[in-house]
Amino acid sequence: MEFPRFTFNPKEGIDNPALIISDDPEPDPSPVPRLCQIKCKEGQSFGFRLRMERSCRGYVVRQVDPWSPAALSGLRDGDRVLEVNEEFVDNMEFPRVVQRIQACGLQLFLLVLKGEEYKEALAQGLDIQALTRAYRGETCSRPRLCHITRDPVLGLGISIIPIEGQKGQYMLSTVSEGPAKRAGVRSGDRLVWINGAMVSTLTHSAISKMVKKCSVHVTVLVIDRESEASYVRRKLPILPIMAGSHNLPHRPTTMHLVQGSDGYGFLLRQERLTSGGPIAHLLREVDVGSPAEEAGMQDGDLLLAVNGQPSESMEHEDIVRTVRKSGNRVSLTTMPIHGRDFYTQLGLSPLLFHEDSLPEGEGMRKTQSPCTENQDGLSKNEHGSLPCPRLCVLEREESGFGFNLGCVQHEPGTFIGQVVVKGSGHRAGLWEGDVVVEVNGQNVENEYFEDVVMLIKKSESSLKLLVVERSGYERLKHNGLPITPGVTLHSTQVLEKTNDAFL
Template sequence: LLCPVDLQDTDSLTLKFKFNPKLGIDNPVLSLAEDHDPYDPWSLARPRFCLLSKEEGKSFGFHLQQELGRAGHVVCRVDPGTSAQRQGLREGDRILAVNNDVVEHEDYAVVVRRIRASSPRVLLTVLARHAHDVARAQLGEDAHLCPTLGPGVRPRLCHIVKDEGGFGFSVTHGNQGPFWLVLSTGGAAERAGVPPGARLLEVNGVSVEKFTHNQLTRKLWQSGQQVTLLVAGPEVEEQCRQLGLPLAAPLAEGWALPTKPRCLHLEKGPQGFGFLLREEKGLDGRPGQFLWEVDPGLPAKKAGMQAGDRLVAVAGESVEGLGHEETVSRIQAQGSCVSLTVVDPEADRFFSMVRLSPLLFLENTEAPASPQGSSSASLVETEDPSLEDTSVPSVPLGSRQCFLYPGPGGSYGFRLSCVASGPRLFISQVTPGGSAARAGLQVGDVILEVNGYLVGGQNDLERLQQLPEAEPPLCLKLAARSLRGLEAWIPPGAAEDWALASDLL
């Protein structure tokens, strides 16, 4: 894996190279040699690829935070002994891409959603802080720093069903991998989308790159009448070699898969949605959210829901690892129109076997955006000043106190924005179903105090940066202000967006 192990002092390297995007992969920031020395500090000046695997009941092992006062998604902590640490992720790394999707300029919530949706495996493209800062200074904020595969150039996850001619391929003979496949014309493998001359990477979710030929033969024989292969055609293999990209399973596209996740769109009727959500143990023994008592003739049944389906996402956002109450809150936060992604037991077994998230294989790869600003709390707003009288904005009256505890991912579920004058901090985004939404926070609420400290001084930024490490609960003193009132005292583009706390991923 192309991630260095030990962090060395690289401050002295800051101005020792220049970025030249015209040079392509010869550019030191855009090239990755497979045999580079992990102890060479120059390796930190290039994008690195970290393939993380989530262990059962655990996280990937790092905390992500939006950089205060600027665009960017920063690794603010790496937990020892985790996949993130073993694969070379470092504090201060900027996330450039999740799998093959460039995310540097994406909204923070979208980046978190993409990483969680990729569980249990995700490929992160990252760049060290010093290299990122120099690149942006020399090339500008819009420069492309992240190597990605071209359109249609992806590894393939192919499901092959044996016919009278067997699986329809043979394996190049050698004592040990890597192995390449020779296809039978018109055979089962060719029909399943395996490209000619493909390199064999995984069999049923298990890497065979270091298998002996006998081990591989035994593995294929144990598969029975069907097998799922992760393969890379010659074009994919060559492009990954040039870019330094690992041939990673999360990059794969599905070919002839036996089953796929289903996206259901429900609109509540007079009798409700018509299903029961229940938490119980899944096929792997871990708790999950399952759909039962699907009533005939009601919206859930009409949308294609089946009793026994497992819920994997709400509004495109993964609910893996969430408890029952949190999941119900997210569904309720969508109101009368709900988007649910589900898998039936067959699909659940398949994606568990190949160790990939079903959300990577949705027909529509763009996850629906979560609605913002939803909250079940009923709040009384104070009267706003008139739109004409905005020269001296006043702090709204009617303050209230809220106590927040972080959710399962470590996030409080809201975002702050800042303006230079007037009431400085206000709530600019509330995650539906999150801790903030349940506590009654609303978009437009003005922050008066944080953990007993008055807001509006020069130390606001420093205190906010310390909040992720503070012991919960988070105590906020708020005053309500309507969106119309916000527009009156915040000129367009004057608000600076801040993230409050990191997300454990």
């Protein structure tokens, strides 16, 4: 078959409907977040420091260790963290963000923006949370971890149906008003995980046997079809650490104790739960009418955190020291001891599903306003949080640690004077005017200038300063709240017997 010879005539141009020249569409100016999937090995840290800095809004990534899991994931110095494990945290109080990261185990998913893009988005008045929704897809929701209790008549109220032609894929059908539906499962949900096992590796027969063995309850991880498509598109695994929880038992609670004339009224004991098993910190001998009993403490409760700091890996002496440093108030996160077995079976940290962090009336609320007053007159900072002490780790350079120390003449107490730009103190997060609370773990609030200088000079290569901004220091003291570290996440040092929260 012969085709006619084509001859171009410049006067006539090209008459070909397949060749249409159109203007390029205008590029979307909105910044696009990026996802960093950080995986570390047992005993290894993620390799970055998270900060809340006075000069900017948002939670800032600093000092990403070279070749660390964080660096290999693409996390960079100056990035702003928007989500932790698919949960929006830009307007969440800082200690809670820390706890979310500490409790996630060996995998961490951070959705971040470059620092410059974050500032530009704020300058343009963009909704930061809307950017994260656009990245995931407007119809995408987090997975749901649902705890179903068997009904004597309806059973669990679900049917597990294999999806034809898709090995290891299962869909759920629920009974109207049944236990599964009440626990948050919806008809059409995809089953991802059951009692700690990923169903993609199980046959339908194996899953059926597993469900039959569950005489009282079963815990499942589910996701709707549209959200599953978003995870597949982004090449993300669907994991329990990303889930919202529904109807979970034994959820941790936080008790806020005010010391009485005879103390708090309980004993802390380090006990081995079973022969050859793990050691746990238990609360014992709760005195009748004591602050501990009034706060709801039960004999044998398992201690999970002190003032928001996880206590599982702490030594007994460290916990006692932390409580004593808290002054006349302390916050203890606990749960019944039998709840440990439930979360151990699921392979999850109970702190993943804990919400409370400060007493009602002193609690940190999600807010965008720069400064509000709560019922106790405690001024909040720009993140909606109470003033938070900061543990700053400085490395000595040729010119020293990069700051000057100041004091009020003839009075105890010191503060940070001038901070050298881009020096060790500046990189570690020191601010001019910060009150120095501790030097290398030693409290110096009542020490004079000369003695504090001598302590600093004894630091040969590194220096740890616990500091808090002046106004925050005065408010914390006035209200008897603890001044303890726990807002800095770092990976290069794992300090024994301290209150530091390092990742």
